[in-house]
Amino acid sequence: MIHPTAIIDTGAELASDVQVGPYSIIGPGVRIGAGTVIGPHVVIKGPTVIGEHNRIFQFASVGEDCQDKKYRGEPTRLEIGNHNVIREHVSIHRGTVQDQGLTRIGDDNLLMAGVHVAHDCMIGSHNIFANTTGIAGHVHIGDGVILGGMTGVHQFCRIGSYAMTAGCSLVLKDVPAYVMVGGNPAAARSMNFEGMRRRGWSADLIALLRRAYKLVYRQGLTLEQALAELDQLPQSLELALFVDSLRASERGITR
Template identity: 80%
Template structure:
């Protein structure tokens, strides 16, 4: 299960069935849950907690010190959930004391080759980050988000659940839930209606969200005016996700 060339610090805690490939290095203050597979030439530094049934491919760097010049070696953390796939050469950095000292990634995410998740990022569940997507420090990404290849997300941006970017998008402002963006800088194009259908959402819910998109982007309303109109629409859990993402915006939304 542990290749003889792997270096495991005595202070690391690995479940009995964790696999570690050739020449990988597991540092102190690292905890790895059952069923997780660490490939060859992977470096995991701590404090880092990795959950169950994750798979981390070769040359990934997980839990390393961040690239923030203000970082002075403070004890910060990385937490990764369950059932994630972290592909070749992905880099994930721990947090800073300027935020909550924590970078956190949920469960069932796919981070393709060369993805970068910077310090203090909060990533939800069921996301797909395509090759070379990079998320800068302090960014928050909801559930079910898809970032196209080579997408760049500016620091402190918030991306709402089920949003989607095309390849090579440059995200400089917040993206509301469900909204599809593209371009440099990114602009809103539509909502991810196809994804809604695949999730089995009803025609009524999808139609309601389509109307919500028109209120936000086609009626010439300010965000505050649009929120008033949205809260008067027929309530649903899906609509509330959109409303909450708009209220959480601090950088302004992508238009």
């Protein structure tokens, strides 16, 4: 299960069936759950907790000190959930004391080759980040988000659940739930209506969200005016997710 050339610190805790490939290094303060497979030439630094049935490919760097110049070696953490796929050359950094001291990644995410997740990011579940996507510090990303290849996300941005970015997008402001953006800087294009249909959402629900999108993006209203109009629509959990992502924005939304 563990290649003889791998270096496992005595302060690391690995479940009995964890596989570790050649020349990988696992440091102290690392805990890895059952069924996880670590490829060759992977470096994992603690304090880091990795859940069950993850797969980490060669040359990934997981749990390293962050690149924030304010970081002075304080004890910070990285938490990764279950069933994630972390491809080649992905880098994921621990948090800073300027935030919660924690970087967190949920379950069932696919981080393609070359993705960078910076310090203090909070990433949900069922996301896909395509090749060489760069996510700066303190970014919050919901569930079911797709980031196109070479997307760049500015620090402190929020990307709501089920949003999408086109390839080579530069996200400088918050992206509300469901919204599709593209360009440099990114601008709103539509909602992910095709994704809604694939999830089996009803035509009436999709029409409701289409109406909500038009209120925010097509009627020339301020955000406050649009939120007042949204409160008058038939309410649903899906609409509430959109509205909540608008209200949570601190940087302003991508228009």
